[in-house]
Amino acid sequence: DVKVTQSSRYLVKRTGEKVxxxxxxxxxxxxxxxYRQDPxxxxxxxxxxxxxxxxxxxxxxxxYSVSREKxxxxxxxxxxxxxxxxxxxxxxxxxxxxxxxxxxxxxxxxT
Amino acid sequence: EDQVTQSPEALRLQEGESxxxxxxxxxxxxxxxxxYRQDPxxxxxxxFTLYSAGEEKEKERLKATLTKKESFLxxxxxxxxxxxxxxxxxxxxxxxxxxxxxxKGTLLTVNP
Numbered sequence: 363d364v365k366v367t368q369s370s371r372y373l374v375k376r377t378g379e380k381v382x383x384x385x386x387x388x389x390x391x392x393x394x395x396x397y398r399q400d401p402x403x404x405x406x407x408x409x410x411x412x413x414x415x416x417x418x419x420x421x422x423x424x425x426y427s428v429s430r431e432k433x434x435x436x437x438x439x440x441x442x443x444x445x446x447x448x449x450x451x452x453x454x455x456x457x458x459x460x461x462x463x464x465x466x467x468x469x470x471x472x473t
Numbered sequence: 474e475d476q477v478t479q480s481p482e483a484l485r486l487q488e489g490e491s492x493x494x495x496x497x498x499x500x501x502x503x504x505x506x507x508x509y510r511q512d513p514x515x516x517x518x519x520x521f522t523l524y525s526a527g528e529e530k531e532k533e534r535l536k537a538t539l540t541k542k543e544s545f546l547x548x549x550x551x552x553x554x555x556x557x558x559x560x561x562x563x564x565x566x567x568x569x570x571x572x573x574x575x576x577k578g579t580l581l582t583v584n585p
Contacts, residue, residue, distance in 0.1 A: 366516075378528075404575055404576070404577040404578065407573075460522075462519070463519060463571065464509075464517045464518070469514075
């Protein structure tokens, strides 16, 4: 079974802090993704990566950056956290043109 | 613009009362459609992939079907443990290797 592991289930950060969300997958998948999920808005793609050191902006990249130094690891960085970034963050991985496999999410609260 | 619409937004059933969830899409270049189940506080769990009109997939009480414009998730004789949010997502041809559009989901509640 594919396993996608997100480092934290819950995080509380202060406005202006730099926040790192880590994600690791164990199935040698080329693609990795970061989504945020908010009530009424559904899943929105922040960034994705189709190879090491490669990244592409999704639908809502503003205020975020990513890093993929190794194939199995994809990090989401909030450069200066703001209250409107309070959300559930979901990492996923996949093979090309195949279903995404999600982690269990990180619920981030920015106060 | 690619669009994926799920209906209804919420559905309440009695245990054993069969029904269907709908996922309609307006996209160009469909490569596949995925169904997911999401429990509260957890990530979506993959259920099915459908690639072409007429295709059907089954798993326990769930059956997914696909036409050229929509997909249905049929739930036969549901149990309370089937309560969850069901998401569909459409994969389309794009410039990069992956463009996936999610619907907003249907919240299913099955009462005992």
